[in-house]
Amino acid sequence: MFGPLIVKSKKVKCDKTGSWRIESKPKYLQKNCIACKMCVFICPEGCVSGKEKNTYHTDYNYCKGCSLCALICPKQDIEMVKEETKLGELQGEKK
Amino acid sequence: MENRPLFKSGHTACAGCGQAIAARLVIEAAGENTIIANNTGCLEVFTTGFPESAWGVPWIHSLFENAAAVASGVEAALKYLGKKDTVNVIAQAGDGGTADIGLQALSGMLERGHDVLYVCYDNEAYENTGIQRSGLTPYGANTTTSPPGTVSIGNIHPKKPMIDIVLAHGIPYVATSSAGFPRDIQRKVKKAISIKGPKYIQIHVPCPLGWRHESGKTLDVAKLAVETGLYPLVEYENGVLVSKRQIVPKPVEEYLKVQGRFKHILKNPEELKKVQEIANNNIEKYGLKVQTQ
Ligand SMILES: Cc1ncc(C[n+]2csc(CCOP(=O)(O)OP(=O)(O)O)c2C)c(N)n1
Ligand code: SF4
Ligand code: SF4
Ligand SMILES: [Mg+2]
Numbered sequence: 512m513f514g515p516l517i518v519k520s521k522k523v524k525c526d527k528t529g530s531w532r533i534e535s536k537p538k539y540l541q542k543n544c545i546a547c548k549m550c551v552f553i554c555p556e557g558c559v560s561g562k563e564k565n566t567y568h569t570d571y572n573y574c575k576g577c578s579l580c581a582l583i584c585p586k587q588d589i590e591m592v593k594e595e596t597k598l599g600e601l602q603g604e605k606k
Numbered sequence: 607m608e609n610r611p612l613f614k615s616g617h618t619a620c621a622g623c624g625q626a627i628a629a630r631l632v633i634e635a636a637g638e639n640t641i642i643a644n645n646t647g648c649l650e651v652f653t654t655g656f657p658e659s660a661w662g663v664p665w666i667h668s669l670f671e672n673a674a675a676v677a678s679g680v681e682a683a684l685k686y687l688g689k690k691d692t693v694n695v696i697a698q699a700g701d702g703g704t705a706d707i708g709l710q711a712l713s714g715m716l717e718r719g720h721d722v723l724y725v726c727y728d729n730e731a732y733e734n735t736g737i738q739r740s741g742l743t744p745y746g747a748n749t750t751t752s753p754p755g756t757v758s759i760g761n762i763h764p765k766k767p768m769i770d771i772v773l774a775h776g777i778p779y780v781a782t783s784s785a786g787f788p789r790d791i792q793r794k795v796k797k798a799i800s801i802k803g804p805k806y807i808q809i810h811v812p813c814p815l816g817w818r819h820e821s822g823k824t825l826d827v828a829k830l831a832v833e834t835g836l837y838p839l840v841e842y843e844n845g846v847l848v849s850k851r852q853i854v855p856k857p858v859e860e861y862l863k864v865q866g867r868f869k870h871i872l873k874n875p876e877e878l879k880k881v882q883e884i885a886n887n888n889i890e891k892y893g894l895k896v897q898t899q
Contacts, residue, residue, distance in 0.1 A: 526616040526658075552788035553825065555626035558615040575621035578822035 528556065532576035535591040541565040543586040550580035550589060571596065612638060612662040619652040622821025624785035624811030624828060625727045626652070629698070631788055632725055632809075633663060635795035636694050641684075643668050643676040645699035645708060648734040648813075649727060671707040673697040674715040677722045690721060694799045698725040701742035702732040704808075705766045716775040716804045723798050723805045726768070729813040737816040741766035744836070746871045746881055749816070754870040759877050764884065772806040773842060779805040781841040785812060786828025790839060790851070801843075810837045818866025830861040835885035838892045852896045855889055858882045 539550075544565045551559045551567070558574055561567030569580070581589040613630035629649055633640065642665045644650045650667055653660040668676040677697035684690040697715070699708055704726040715722060731749050732738040739749040743761045748754050752761035773780050779801045783791045791809060798805040812827045814820065819827055831837035832851060836858060839851035858881050862868035871877045889895055 526618060526655075528616055528618065531621060549788070552631065553627060555619060555621070555623050555630075555824075556615045556617070557611060557613050557630050570615060573615035575821075577622035577824070579622060579627075579825055582822060582825055 527572050529570075529572045529574055529596070532574065532594050532596070534576065534594055535578065536571065536574060536576050536594045536596070537569055537578065537581050538590045538592045539568045540588045540590060541567070543588045545586060547585060549583045549585065553579045553583045555579065612640075613653075614660040614662060616658075617653045617660040618655065619648065620813075620815050620821070622812075622814045622824045623648070623652075624813060624824050625649055625700075625729055627785045627788070627824070628727055628783075628791060628809045628811050629653075631791045632696070632698070632795050632807075633661075635792040636696060636723070636799055638663055639692060640664075640694040640696055641680055642666070643673045643680060643695070643697045645673040645697075645703035646670040646734070647700035647703050647727075647732075648729070649698065649700065651734055670703055672711045673699045673703065674708060674711040674722070674724060677724070678715045678718065678720045681720045681722050685721075695720075695722045696725060697722055698727065700733070700740075701726060701728040701730055702738075702740040704728075705741040705768050709771075712772075712806075713775065716772060716777050716806070720804055721802050723795070723807065725795075726806070726808040727811045728808050729811045729816060730765075731813070731816050733813045733816045742768065745884060746868060746877055748867045748870065759874065760867075760870060768808060769840070769842075773845060775804070776845065777804045777806065778802070778844055779842070781807045782810070782837070782839055783807060784810040784828045784832055784837060784839060786810075786825055786832060787839065787851075794841065797841075816867070818869075819864055823864055827861070827864055830856065830864065834858045834861045835889040835894055836861055836881075838888045838894055840892055847892070850892050850894060853889075853894050854896050855885065855894070858885050 546564045556573045558570040612633045619626040640663045674697045681695045730743050737750045739752040745764050746760045748760045754760040781794045812824045833856050841849040
């Protein structure tokens with residue numbers, strides 16, 4: 512009943528929280544991006560990345576579809592679109 | 607930060623959780639040479655479901671009341687080893703863990719002068735156990751232990767003056783911040799860890815579940831709290847107010863109407879007036895109003 516007290520930190524691989532999205536997901540248009548990184552700052556999941564202008568994107572395996580990145584983008588370069596990923600379609604998801 | 611995330615994806619906070627936004631910003635600003643002691647609360651629960659952890663730094667779970675005591679011990683041990691100057695120690699907790707049950711441990715840490723940054727994630731209730739009222743729940747809010755009805759208007763107590771309480775300990779750095787202002791959080795955390803001694807930062811973090819707003823409203827709600835004067839962003843160094851975010855005050859209705867927890871207040875002009883007075887007092891106390899020539 513006693514497990515190890517110290518746990519190696521790892522990406523919570525089995526929790527593909529992307530499956531939580533129900534209605535919409537962000538689409539990073541990568542057209543008018545100025546690389547201000549506000550989307551990176553605001554994402555509660557920490558799943559937005561990118562390096563320079565028009566390279567920012569999210570990891571749909573973890574994005575919960577909260578839409579905060581789309582709201583904070585000063586260039587309206589992130590659009591919320593209809594969610595069409597089906598259950599079990601996330602990359603590497605356990606069957 | 608992309609290369610070695612210190613706060614990883616896959617945690618189980620509700621979509622749009624303000625605490626998840628703030629916690630990541632805090633650890634990214636503090637950097638990888640940091641040890642965290644974390645009280646029980648949503649943050650601990652959604653980041654460390656055994657056997658996994660979202661944390662990319664050494665992280666220790668304390669009891670509900672003693673992150674400040676555990677962090678004090680970690681700091682003392684680092685000092686003994688001669689390593690304190692290379693490692694930051696952060697104690698972090700929710701508003702319940704800070705202003706109620708953890709208050710004496712926090713006070714002791716401040717009094718003894720430990721070189722620790724204490725971060726309080728203020729989502730204004732005990733969210734993890736089902737939205738019970740805490741000492742930092744604002745006046746009038748509907749929680750499961752302060753329901754509005756015929757004999758009550760919701761939470762009948764004002765927010766505990768935590769900023770004044772920690773300031774009274776004479777510590778070198780005290781600030782408030784908000785999940786609606788990511789750069790403000792990071793600037794203050796960086797400033798705090800550059801100062802030796804006990805530091806306290808209290809961050810306003812909307813909770814979509816407990817405050818009854820949509821996930822996508824977290825940003826608006828956090829900003830409106832600041833823009834109405836209900837959650838002043840202030841910064842003290844050695845007891846002196848060194849910065850404050852100035853505002854063109856908006857009426858408190860704008861903040862209240864985007865959240866279900868204040869629905870009943872909007873229908874009660876007398877109570878609405880009382881909430882507006884709280885904002886007015888803050889605006890007066892800290893001189894928040896933008897001066898127009
Ligand atoms: C001594 C003790 N009492 C009660 C609890 C149950 N408990 C766990 S988390 C929590 C609420 C935490 O509220 P807060 O500190 O505001 O953090 P939040 O979940 O809101 O982020 C409570 C009451 C506990 N773990 N230990
Ligand atoms: S929708 Fe929310 S979870 Fe998804 S990338 Fe944007 S901020 Fe992150
Ligand atoms: S209940 Fe509130 S604080 Fe807890 S994870 Fe959900 S949104 Fe965050
Ligand atoms: Mg709380």
